[in-house]
Each structure stands twice: as C-alpha cells, then as structure tokens.
Amino acid sequence: MAVKTETIGLARRDRAAMAARVAADIPEGWVVNLGIGLPTLVADHVPPDREVIFQSENGVIAMGPAPLPGEEDPWLINAGKQMVTLRPGGSFVSQADSFALIRGGRLDLAVLGAFEVAENGDLANWALASNEKAPAVGGAMDLAAGARRVWVLMEHTTKDGTPRLVRRCRYPLTAPRCVSRVYTDLAVIDVTAEGFLVREMVAGLSRESLQSRTDAPLRFA
Amino acid sequence: MAVKTETIGLARRDRAAMAARVAADIPEGWVVNLGIGLPTLVADHVPPDREVIFQSENGVIAMGPAPLPGEEDPWLINAGKQMVTLRPGGSFVSQADSFALIRGGRLDLAVLGAFEVAENGDLANWALASNEKAPAVGGAMDLAAGARRVWVLMEHTTKDGTPRLVRRCRYPLTAPRCVSRVYTDLAVIDVTAEGFLVREMVAGLSRESLQSRTDAPLRFA
Amino acid sequence: MIDKIVASAREAVEPVADGMTVLIGGFGQVGTPNHLIEALCEKGVRDLVVVSNNAGTGTHGLARLMAEGRVRKVICSYPRSRGSVVLEELYREGRIELEIVPQGTLAERLRAAGAGIPAFYTPTAAGTLLAEGKETRIFGGRACVLEHALPGDVALIEAWEADRWGNLTFRKSGRNFNPVMAMAARLTIAQVHHVVPLGTLDPERIVTPGVFVDRVVHIPYGSPRLT
C-alpha cells in the first residue's frame, strides 16, 4: 500500500497548517479537549477574541496561550505536562469532575491524534499491539467515548506511506464508531454512515491520488 | 402489650436527658449526623470544647450551636430546615459530596429516631405502612446504610405503651441490621449477635419492668 | 463573546417545553430558584416531570406549578414537609405521580447523569420497600441496588455569584443540589444574586464551572424566606 503518487506541486499542509485548519472549524463557545502532541497546537490558531474553552484532563478549564518567557507557572500544566496559562473565567476541578465533564455530555469536541481511523468511525490511537509492553492509555478512551464529537488530526499516511484511513483498524481500538471527522495533511474527511466522505482536499491533489493513499473507499462531496 | 407497670419512682429520662446521655458517649473527633427531631438535640449537650463534627445532609460540615437571637442566617440551615451556625473549620459541600461522605465510610455515627428497632438491628423509621400516602424518606436510608455506626434515640415505648424494641419490625424497614445501640428514656441497650443487651437502666427500674416494656427478650450486661 | 446572561426569568425559561424533565435545585427554601419556577408557571408548560428534593410548600414556587396542573410526576426524597398541602392533595386525588427516592440515591443518580455514568450500585435501600422490583446484587458480601442515572432536559438552579460565562459560586447551605443538577441537565438555567465581570471570581472558588451552565438571570431577591 506504499504511496507512489508524485508529490511535486502538492500543497501538503504542514503541522501548523493542519492545526489551523481544525481551529477554523471550532466555533465560539465550544468546550474542547485537545489531545497530546499535534492536536495541542490547535489552540494557538484560534483567534484570541473567539472564546473557545479548552479543557484539560487534569482539571484545568479554559486554558489560555502558552506562558510568556519568565511568566511560567509550574503549578499550571496541561495533560501533556506542558506549562500553560488560565484565561480570565477559567477554573480548576478535580480529576473526577474533569472526567464527569468529559463523559457527561458537556464536552463539545475532542481533537485527538490517531494511528488509524476506520470508515465506520472506529478509532485506534493508544496501543500498537495487543501484547504491547506497558501500554499507556491515559484519557484517550474516556475522551473518545465521552465527547459529543471526536475529530481526528493526523498525517494521512505513515512515514512509509501506509494509509491511516482504513476499512478496519488493525491496531487495538480506543473506542468503536466515535470519530466524525478527520483532518489530515491532505484533506478534510467526514465519517458518514456510508463511509468516508471527502469535504476538501489541498490544492494540487487529485481524487485518484488521495484514494491511492487511503485504504478505504472515498466518496467526494 | 400495653404497659401496666407502676411508674412512680421511676427516673425516666426526659428529652434533654436522653440527648445528653447520647452526647456523653460521643468522643472528640467523630463525624456525626443527627436525625431530625429528638436526635438534633444531642448537639446541644456536647461540651463546646469537645470537637465533634456534626454534618448535615444538605452539605454543611461542622455545624455549631443554634444562632443567638439577631444573628440568624437564613442561608445556613440544617437538614431539619432549622437555622444553625458553622464552627470555625466548617465547610460546605454539594448534596452529592455530602452523601459520598455518608456512604463512603467517613461518617463515624448517625443518631436517628425510630418507630421500631428489631433485636437483629433492623431499623424502621420512615413509613408507618407499605401503602402510606406520600411517604417521605429523606436521607434516612442512606444514613442507615452508610454510617459506620447507627445509634437510635427514641422513647422506649409508644405513648400507648407499645414496645418499640421488637423481635421483628412491623413497619417498613429503613435498612436491615444497621443499628448497634439504642438509647431510650429508660435504658441504653446494645444490639448484639445474640440480640438486645442492656448496658444501663435509669434508677428505680427493675429488669422485669424493662422487659415488660420490650417485645424482644433482653439480656443484661 | 460568550454571554449567557439573559434579561429576565421569562426569557431564561423560554426553552422549557411540554413533557420535559425539569430538575429544580434547593433544599427547603435555601437555594431554590423560585423566580424561575414562577416564570415557568406564567409560561404555561404542561406535563412536566419535576425532580426536586422537596415537593413545594405553601402556594408559591413548585407548589404553584403543581397546583396549576403543570406537573405530571414528582421525583423527590421528602415530599411531606410543613405546608406541603398542594402535593398531598394532588397525590390523594390521584392527580399526580410520585416517585420516592432516598436522598443520597437521588443526589447520586443526578451526579451519575452529569458524569456520563448510566447506572451504579448502592447499598442504600437494599432490603427495603424502595428496592422492590429493582435489581439487587451482592458486592463484598453486601446487597446493593442497581440505580439509574437521572438526567434532566432542563435544570433550574439558584446561585450566589455568576459571570457571563456562567461560572457560579453558592452561598453556604444554598449549594445543596444546585451544582449536581447543573451537571445533570442538557440545559441549565441559573437564577443568581450577583453578576460580576469575567475574571473576577477566584478560579479556586468557582464551584460550578460555566461549562455546565447555559443561561443566567440576575435576580437579587434577598435572603430565603424560611417560613
């Protein structure tokens, strides 16, 4: 399944552009959890005057931008253990209350990284094998099962070209049928009852080229 | 089962004395919930320098004495809807956290009123019949099932002399096998694996007289 | 800009519709959103299921809502208080359904709804009339009853301070069922005594984060009337 398509002329999104693309779709007022790694960058691309409430598993509600140099507070970290700030109007809750929020229907969106997303919305993002040593799940399963919407932000393929959008996940599931949209470096793709539906593609990419990098059949909006 | 025993010369405890008798047995440091009515009086008989933490179902931890005239605060009530005070060191929690405390093993004692207590510790204190109109249970079942100890404070018999300490409860149960001690106007009685064990009686009362006012067999310590 | 403040109690309760399950905060007369309930009476919705610790006293607030025939069913722990004449009369006449739930189980069923927990086991009520017909299971040698989450379509709550995000603090025993009901409903409407600028509430002192609150109306009505 290695990708052989020519990539010259392809306006592949870099990490910042991928994060910015997700940020553009988050409306004011949503309560959002950003997964560790790439998804965390999304916060930097929401305009400061658009009030989006970023929540972190460790009980921080309404995180602001990264602290300025010299203003870091080691008592204020996010789920990725990075120092963050609190917006005016932010607050702190316990881990139990934080996950009550996550599971209880008040989290509008979780943006998560993934190894694979299946065309039925299955998500695999926590373990690479069922016998993995010391696997680390963190809050991934709670977020995937609890958020009102799960969007995945990931590279369209692995470094060696293996598709990450698949018919069925090969890796252990985080949660079944939870993903509603996938943002990659190449496209924005909805998960529908009929499988993957491509909403947009980067400039210079053909439908055939995108399909060749995808394990499951694509439809185009 | 009406009581025919002569009552002249009997140092029957009045309500204040009953409450004081319970208070004498509560050590410093215990966390205690007092039921509505007679049990509420127990707090007035704990010496102010003995730090006992009285908790109320509606989320008040460490209630103090009744407010002085002119110092009442209508925002600060107990489960019986009476105005109370807060001791220094007191705090407020939600109803969910309040009952977490009650069920979670941190409530040393609940002092409850009762219609009947059975010799196996069964408690009946919430409904007089299984088809009662608009019955009101409040927190009685949670306290009876959750507290580490349940002591009952009640008159030894009904006004017409019917015993309240019984072989089996006739009224609907609040919780099975939960009562460990009963304080009445006549005696202090432990509930043991072998049934009721009388710890002390008021002056002027004979064993036979106490037994005649009790439905279940008594043993005497 | 997120701004959950609305101009009036009437506007605040506008989304409440016939047949909804309405959670009503308060314990006794403390922390009870009486102005929101009165607005609900004026709005004229019908066939409500009301979840509340008490079932109203006198002729105002919840008692008025019931007296006007707007409540199909009450789920509560303690319907029989001094002055709870409306409920008792409706119940006697078979004109209202009543579900009695132990107070701690009521609080926990609401908390479960707010926490996305569909059901849980509790020792409370095991071996009693209130467990009849319910699944019972032994844990650690102890009989426990299966209880289900109790979500609301709407919660009407009362709080002390709020900002435009809906962050809330409560006053003393006015906290009671209010924070847990705020979490348990799809739509939470708060009647508050004080509205303060965003960022002025101490983040460590906020009890209900605004993420659980949808509408806030400023009604500085004074202290609860306890009688």
Next chain:
Amino acid sequence: MIDKIVASAREAVEPVADGMTVLIGGFGQVGTPNHLIEALCEKGVRDLVVVSNNAGTGTHGLARLMAEGRVRKVICSYPRSRGSVVLEELYREGRIELEIVPQGTLAERLRAAGAGIPAFYTPTAAGTLLAEGKETRIFGGRACVLEHALPGDVALIEAWEADRWGNLTFRKSGRNFNPVMAMAARLTIAQVHHVVPLGTLDPERIVTPGVFVDRVVHIPYGSPRLT
C-alpha cells in the same frame, strides 16, 4: 482538640504496612506527595499495590519506591512518560504487575470508593481490549462496562493549605487526583505547603473537608520540578 498535624513525613507514614494498597496523588510532577513517598522508601514497607495516574519518572519518588522493590503492582492510566525507565525495566523483567485503567475510569473508580458506590457502568473502554473479561451491558442502546470501586488502605496526597482539622485547599492543577484519593482511602495523609490556624480558610474555598483527612505534615518544598 482535634489536631491532625504531625511533625514529620516519617511520622506521617508510620501506619503504612506491608501489602497495603496506597493511592498516590498528583498528575505529572504537580500535586505529587514526593516527600511522603520518600519517607515510605525509608520506612521499608514491601509488597505494596500503588494506584497513581503515572508510574514515576527519574529515580526519585514513586520511581525510587519501585526501584527498591517495594511495589508488587501498579494500577495507573499512563505508565509510559518521559523518564519512566524504572517501571519499564521492572515490567520488561516481569518483576512488577501492571493494571492499565483509562484515566477517567481510574478517577471514577476512586470516586466510587469514596462515595460508597461498589460498582458502576461506564461507556469508556467498551468494545476495546481493556474491557476484555469484564461484564458489559447495554444502557440506552450503548454498551457499557462494569467497573468496581478502587479503595485504598492509605492515600498519600499533596495540598496547598491545611488547618489542624485537615481541611485542604489545592493550588491550580495540583488539585487533580488529590481530592478524590483523599475520599477513597481509609487513612489519608497529606503533605501540605502551608498550615494555617483553624477558621482562617474560607469555608466556601475548602475543597477537601478535614473529615476526609487523617494526618497532615507541613513540607513547604517550593514549586514542582517539572523536568
């Protein structure tokens, strides 16, 4: 007079015995009771079951406790952090048991223990490897997993302020697992930065009432070392 303040971390952990289940608060290095853990290392108990979100980094705190062979089993959500070499080595060598629990389920199992709820159903992990061998049941059309309360014999927690009754406040994201672990253990020991006179903590700002705390030791060690 209730006085839960003890003189040293060593005295604070004196009740911890071989084979106990020990809940350890903190998320990353924030709110982690490292001085209590070090005291436990010096005490020399064995065969512990440790419940903690992470499984230690570097060579101090929980990592030291494990490296010294005092931990039989770790129950956690995220054992693999930067610098979690001790756990990984012990696990690879089969010298430590590991139970991976989703973070929200871990928090809820602890909360259930603190609330006297023996078991509950959650949608988290349904249909995944972590639900294998567990009872699954449908609620509202959704598969949910039966999870059990996770009580501790002892909880080691960190807090910001305390009084002699053990009332606690926390600092920013130092709150995390600490309040829920305080409720989940039979005996709770808190390492705190500030000890203040009884009655000086705002009753509305106390997060963990002293009723959940048994021992308090004053260790003003400064800010967490994040690296």
